[in-house]
């Protein structure tokens with residue numbers, strides 16, 4: 001039974017990880033519940049939720065001084081690109097400073113097997129060459145992307161300089177249960193699913209499409225993400241390495257909506273607006289690197305949507 005710390009563990013991805021590991025391991029979640037929700041966590045005697053911020057140095061120091069962790073997953077972040085443009089100082093504190101505090105604290109943890117940091121495909125910015133390899137041009141364009149990239153670099157460097165066992169991932173577009181649809185910057189699939197929920201309750205609703213719907217993304221289902229993270233933290237080869245976490249396939253929003261529409265046999269009304277400032281036209285991961293340590297996504301978009309729809313509706 002390992003002792004596992006998951007920061008941001010009440011959020012969408014963090015809670016899925018906590019719920020997965022709690023069957024056989026002891027989980028400590030640190031989450032300030034600013035975006036996460038306690039209800040995302042299943043009731044288990046193996047999960048302890050500490051309500052607090054990863055920027056609270058005293059809290060984090062006390063936690064890491066009193067407990068020895070086998071694995072640490074650092075997912076806590078203000079995961080909104082738009083927010084980072086509005087409030088670069090505040091988001092920098094959460095998205096970057098917290099990583100450096102944590103790295104300093106874990107230098108003293110002797111039994112740590114792995115610290116995994118979660119970064120984002122945002123680091124590639126708008127450089128158009130596809131698919132993105134980990135060694136592709138990095139062009140972070142927003143405070144969010146700059147913080148994620150700098151933090152990634154520190155995480156890898158702490159392994160080289162101080163022997164802290166680290167790895168990092170760059171998430172492409174993750175979707176699945178418990179993703180909060182309530183902000184305009186929530187994942188688009190959670191927003192579409194929410195519109196369908198309204199529609200099925202006979203509420204008048206429409207989905208706002210920013211642009212013509214031909215923009216494409218590499219959407220990865222949450223179950224595959226959990227599998228990828230588990231694989232990385234158990235692989236020696238993954239030490240001090242950064243991995244894309246995607247499927248290696250992309251789909252346009254128009255396509256996505258028609259897949260969901262066909263499976264529910266209902267059409268969503270779409271309200272077209274101008275594309276968002278800074279929106280990337282296409283995004284696609286090259287996943288050869290993570291495949292080289294044994295990853296194979298199980299869910300293509302149709303299979304992932306089927307499972308998600310079954311869960312939600």
Ligand code: UD2
Pocket residue numbers: 079080081120121122123172173174184185186187188189191208209210211215217253276279280283
């Ligand atoms: C994703 C990440 C973001 C950052 C970025 C880097 C998510 C939720 N966000 O942003 O954190 O890492 O990648 O490139 O994974 N859209 C609509 N209507 C809506 C909402 C969205 O048309 O109501 C469009 C949006 O303009 C975009 C596409 O859907 O073209 C995907 O939007 P998103 O917010 O789900 O994800 P993305 O790729 O912009």
